[in-house]
Amino acid sequence: MNQEIIIQTARDVFATEIEGLQHVLEKLDENFVRAVEIILDAKGRVVVTGIGKSGLIGRKIVATLSSTGTPSFFLHPAEALHGDLGMVVGEDILLAISNSGETEEVNKLLPTLKRRGVKIIAFTGNPSSTLAKEADVVVDIGVPREACPLGVAPTSSTTATLVMGDAMAMTLAKLRNIRLEDFRQNHPGGSLGERLKVAVSQIMLSGEALPLVAPDEKMSQVLKVITEKRLGCALVVEDGQKLCGIVTDGDLRRALLKFGDFRDLPVKEVMTSSPKTIYPEALAADALYLMEKKLITVLPVVSEEGKVLGIIHLHDVLGKGQFKFN
Numbered sequence: 001m002n003q004e005i006i007i008q009t010a011r012d013v014f015a016t017e018i019e020g021l022q023h024v025l026e027k028l029d030e031n032f033v034r035a036v037e038i039i040l041d042a043k044g045r046v047v048v049t050g051i052g053k054s055g056l057i058g059r060k061i062v063a064t065l066s067s068t069g070t071p072s073f074f075l076h077p078a079e080a081l082h083g084d085l086g087m088v089v090g091e092d093i094l095l096a097i098s099n100s101g102e103t104e105e106v107n108k109l110l111p112t113l114k115r116r117g118v119k120i121i122a123f124t125g126n127p128s129s130t131l132a133k134e135a136d137v138v139v140d141i142g143v144p145r146e147a148c149p150l151g152v153a154p155t156s157s158t159t160a161t162l163v164m165g166d167a168m169a170m171t172l173a174k175l176r177n178i179r180l181e182d183f184r185q186n187h188p189g190g191s192l193g194e195r196l197k198v199a200v201s202q203i204m205l206s207g208e209a210l211p212l213v214a215p216d217e218k219m220s221q222v223l224k225v226i227t228e229k230r231l232g233c234a235l236v237v238e239d240g241q242k243l244c245g246i247v248t249d250g251d252l253r254r255a256l257l258k259f260g261d262f263r264d265l266p267v268k269e270v271m272t273s274s275p276k277t278i279y280p281e282a283l284a285a286d287a288l289y290l291m292e293k294k295l296i297t298v299l300p301v302v303s304e305e306g307k308v309l310g311i312i313h314l315h316d317v318l319g320k321g322q323f324k325f326n
Contacts (some may be wrong), residue, residue, distance in 0.1 A: 006224065006306070013147040020143030020156035020240075021163055027140050028167075028179065034137045036171050038069065042119070044091030051105050053154040054097040061095070061165030068126070068173040076295075083204035083253035085109065090117035098122075101129020110134045114289070123161055139164060168246045196317070200287055201280035203317065204301045204310030212237050212308065213267055215244060220263040222247060222270075231313055233298050241308045243300055245271030248311050264291045277302045280309055288317045295303035 021086060046065055050058040058074055064199055065072040081154055088094070093225045094113055098106050101124040110120060114134070122135035125142030132138045141164050147155035212231035213222050222234050226247070236245035247270055255270045262270060277300045278287050289300055291314055301310040 009038055009149075012208070016145060017149040017156045017217045018308035020147075020160050023144055024160045024164065025173035027142075031137050031139055032164075032168070035139055037173070038119050038121060038137065039093055039172060042091060042093045044089060044093065044204065044218065046070055046093050046095055047075050047088050047118075048072060048095045048097065049075045049077050049106055049109065051077050051103055053158050054103070055160045057130070057165065058095075058097050060162060060240050061097075061169065064169040065172070068169050069176045070169065070172050070180045077103075077109055079295075080109055081105065083110060083250055083257060086218075086253050087117060088113060088116070092118055094118050094120045096120060096122050096131055096135065097124075097161060098129070098131050099125040099154065099161070101126040103131070107131055108132070114241060123164060125157060125279050133234060140252075144235070165210060196283065196285035196288060198284050199280065199302055200278055200284060200312055201310070203284055204280065204312045206301075210308065210311055211235055212241065213247075214238065214269040215271075216266045218263065219265050219267055219270060222267045223252075225265070231298060231311065233311075234267070235300055235306055235308055235311065236267055237325040242306045243277065243302055243308050244268075245273045246275035246298075247271045248296075248298070275300060277306075279304070279313065284312075284317050287312050288314075291317070 046062075047064045048058040048065075049055075055074075055076065062072045062074045073087075075087065079095055080088075094109070096106050107130050110131070113120065120135045120137075122131045122138045123141050124131050124138060125140065126132065127138055127142075134274050141157065141160045143156040143160050145151060146153060146157060156323070209229065211225050211226055211231055211234045213234045213236055215236055218286070225234050226232065232248045232249050235243060236247065238244050245268065247267060251270055251272055255265075260264060276290060276296065278290060278295055280303075291297065291299060297313045299316040300308055301312055302307055
């Protein structure tokens with residue numbers, strides 16, 4: 001294999017992406033200032049959305065914003081269209097990412113959110129796009145070309161978007177006077193690292209704390225259980241506590257959209273069948289990985305036979321539950 005070709009190709013990618021960053025830097029203007037001011041003045045959170053590569057970059061921007069003092073979360077546009085839009089309120093800010101500005105799933109969210117009074121910041125490479133026209137402020141992340149040899153794979157454009165997100169997060173952090181101790185509070189790596197080494201059985205909730213319901217239980221009763229147990233879900237069990245489904249806040253939103261008043265329906269008509277589970281001997285780190293991968297906050301803990309033994313909440317993994325280290 002020709003070493004010279006390999007090195008030169010890599011250098012070309014670096015050069016093209018640097019060129020793209022320089023191009024975006026030169027376009028930095030009052031729109032960026034306005035976007036930062038909108039976030040600073042907001043009482044709510046920054047809700048970042050995007051799909052595909054833009055979605056992956058959006059998740060990184062969320063992580064950077066959150067860890068440096070700007071509360072934020074990622075909203076998958078497809079899931080938003082099926083109920084998760086209910087997580088966004090009028091005081092929030094939407095940061096919509098789409099290089100073309102014509103991503104259908106993203107643009108479908110805009111009318112509803114605008115009616116709620118949500119301000120929209122667009123990261124797009126197309127200032128004439130549908131997204132740009134609907135946004136309150138447009139930050140241009142357009143690059144001259146992609147680093148891909150075919151000119152199609154998002155490379156320079158995603159790098160530019162990522163750097164723009166970093167620039168926004170760091171500017172906000174500086175204006176908020178974030179201190180090192182504030183950053184450390186958002187990164188409890190030492191204590192969290194120790195917690196993740198323990199078995200799920202050590203931090204799970206069990207017994208009376210479990211939100212258990214039967215498949216034929218009416219939803220009116222299920223709602224009471226969810227409210228009383230305060231875990232945001234109910235576990236549907238049959239045949240001696242064998243798990244057959246789960247009802248989460250997302251299921252409730254979808255049921256409301258589908259059925260309207262669903263209080264007299266049996267829970268089996270609303271539940272999600274075959275939910276994700278974990279065994280009690282698994283590590284807390286495994287539970288955290290599964291929760292992050294599947295974008296969920298609770299995991300039923302079951303035996304090999306599928307019997308419910310407990311439940312683990314994201315807060316318990318991160319140290320906000322009752323399990324404590326001495």
